[in-house]
Amino acid sequence: MGKYQRTLVELQANAVMHWSKDMLEKANSFSALPVLLETQDEFIALLKVASKSPLSWKTVLNESKALTPSVFLKHLMVLSDLGGEALNKLSPLSDSFEDKCIRFHWEGEQHVYRLLEIGDKCPLTNSSLKVEAKSVIGNKVMSDRMHDVIMLILFGALDPDNNLPEEAQQRCAIGSLLGKPEDITNLVKENYIRVSKQLSGERANSLGHASQRYVASTLKDVLPKGWFIQEEGNLTGVSHSDENEKLTNFDLVVKSPKGKEFGIEVSFQVTTNSTIERKARESNALYRKVCEAGHKLCYVIDGAGNINVRKKAIGMICEHSNCTVAMSKEEIEHMASFMMEVECGEH
Numbered sequence: 537m538g539k540y541q542r543t544l545v546e547l548q549a550n551a552v553m554h555w556s557k558d559m560l561e562k563a564n565s566f567s568a569l570p571v572l573l574e575t576q577d578e579f580i581a582l583l584k585v586a587s588k589s590p591l592s593w594k595t596v597l598n599e600s601k602a603l604t605p606s607v608f609l610k611h612l613m614v615l616s617d618l619g620g621e622a623l624n625k626l627s628p629l630s631d632s633f634e635d636k637c638i639r640f641h642w643e644g645e646q647h648v649y650r651l652l653e654i655g656d657k658c659p660l661t662n663s664s665l666k667v668e669a670k671s672v673i674g675n676k677v678m679s680d681r682m683h684d685v686i687m688l689i690l691f692g693a694l695d696p697d698n699n700l701p702e703e704a705q706q707r708c709a710i711g712s713l714l715g716k717p718e719d720i721t722n723l724v725k726e727n728y729i730r731v732s733k734q735l736s737g738e739r740a741n742s743l744g745h746a747s748q749r750y751v752a753s754t755l756k757d758v759l760p761k762g763w764f765i766q767e768e769g770n771l772t773g774v775s776h777s778d779e780n781e782k783l784t785n786f787d788l789v790v791k792s793p794k795g796k797e798f799g800i801e802v803s804f805q806v807t808t809n810s811t812i813e814r815k816a817r818e819s820n821a822l823y824r825k826v827c828e829a830g831h832k833l834c835y836v837i838d839g840a841g842n843i844n845v846r847k848k849a850i851g852m853i854c855e856h857s858n859c860t861v862a863m864s865k866e867e868i869e870h871m872a873s874f875m876m877e878v879e880c881g882e883h
Contacts, residue, residue: 540859540874540883551862553806553840559750559863568610568672572747578602579611580724582598587715589692590647605678612689616707616722620662623685624790625701628657632699640694642711649687652680660685665718690714710771733779744811747804747863748787752834754868755790756835759875762793770801773829781834784822792879800871804863805841812842823856834871838863850853858883 538668542550550560555574578600586592597608613619629651630636636655637647640786654660658681665682666675690711692700700708713719752765759765767790775781786799798820803812815835821860826833835857837850854860861867877883 540870541765541798541857542860544847544854547837547850547854547860547862548843550863550864550867551838551843553838553843568667568669571607571672572611572614575602575607575611576724579608580720582608583710583720584717585712585715587846590642590649590687590711592716593686593690593714594683597731604676605671605682606666606672606675609665609682609686610672612686612710613667616689616710618689618704618707620660620665622704623660623665626688626704627660627686629688630655632692633695634697638691638695639697640691641696642691642694647691649691651684651687654681654684654688684700694856705745743806744787746800747802747836750863751800751802751868752788754865755788755872758869758872759790763788763875764791766791771826771829771831772795773830774799774825790875794874794879796875796878798834798875798878799826799831800834800836802836803839803842804836805839805846812846812849812853816846816852819853819856823858827858832858832875833883834859834861834874836861836863836868836871 555570559570572643582593582600582603582716586596588595593608597605603611613623626632633639633651633655635704636651637648638651639646643648658664660681663671665685666672666677666679685868689708692698692708693705694709694712698705710723713723748767752767752818755763755765766789767787769786771786772784773783785798787802788800790798792798801815805812823833833856835853837853837860842850859871861871874883
């Protein structure tokens with residue numbers, strides 16, 4: 537194949553496989569899910585080693601390069617299935633804990649944690665706790681309110697005299713597992729993300745949109761002024777079938793100052809997913825329609841779930857593409873070079 541029409545082997549050599557920091561920062565304003573997936577191993581490791589005292593988690597968190605206070609709290613909220621809406625109903629916590637203190641027995645000793653802020657009435661929404669999507673990456677400051685909620689989720693239900701609602705009783709005892717690797721692994725594998733109402737039904741869509749946003753943002757940075765970039769767009773004259781006038785949707789559409797049009801399909805899967813199989817089945821017919829209309833078809837494909845697992849599908853896409861690249865900034869710049877060469881009449 538040519539410089540831009542890559543083989544599966546060439547694509548594998550350039551793939552990044554997992555979300556990079558640059559990708560997370562550019563894409564994360566849409567969803568917190570990518571950063572949670574990227575930092576899940578560090579989160580689990582923290583829970584396994586934070587066993588010296590009930591506040592050991594804080595010491596380990598301060599030394600972590602991957603986890604911020606917002607990311608750690610968001611992980612706990614997902615694992616416990618206590619989102620901002622549910623937490624907000626618990627305020628003020630003075631209704632649940634006498635003297636605004638959580639008293640609990642842990643590792644053979646009695647401990648008392650005095651609530652710093654949430655003992656009084658205050659909002660416990662995602663935004664007030666700095667765990668909404670736009671803050672998960674950016675915020676690196678631990679507020680008193682965040683600290684309180686972390687201690688609540690870890691140890692609240694361990695207070696024998698607590699008056700938490702029944703549903704919260706089942707979710708605020710994660711601290712009893714700190715320093716117990718096997719128990720923590722089982723809890724995470726059984727409950728994390730898969731059962732959380734905060735993220736159920738969102739996973740594939742959020743990752744897909746985050747991938748598209750990253751590609752679009754990078755293209756805007758590298759293409760000259762005057763280029764039009766649209767998410768979820770159409771190419772002129774390209775429809776689902778010859779009989780169907782409904783235009784085909786592309787993950788991204790790019791139009792040059794001279795009117796050249798590019799349809800871009802994006803797939804980044806860390807785990808296995810059938811989306812790439814569908815894109816592969818459609819690639820032959822789509823490639824023909826796009827080329828007959830005088831446009832170009834490009835693919836951005838990456839992620840271990842795609843590159844390492846869906847090899848046949850990726851190979852099929854590579855055969856029916858004008859340009860196929862991986863998800864790194866350098867790869868997207870490579871695709872931008874292809875577009876600018878097309879604009880100059882070189883393809």
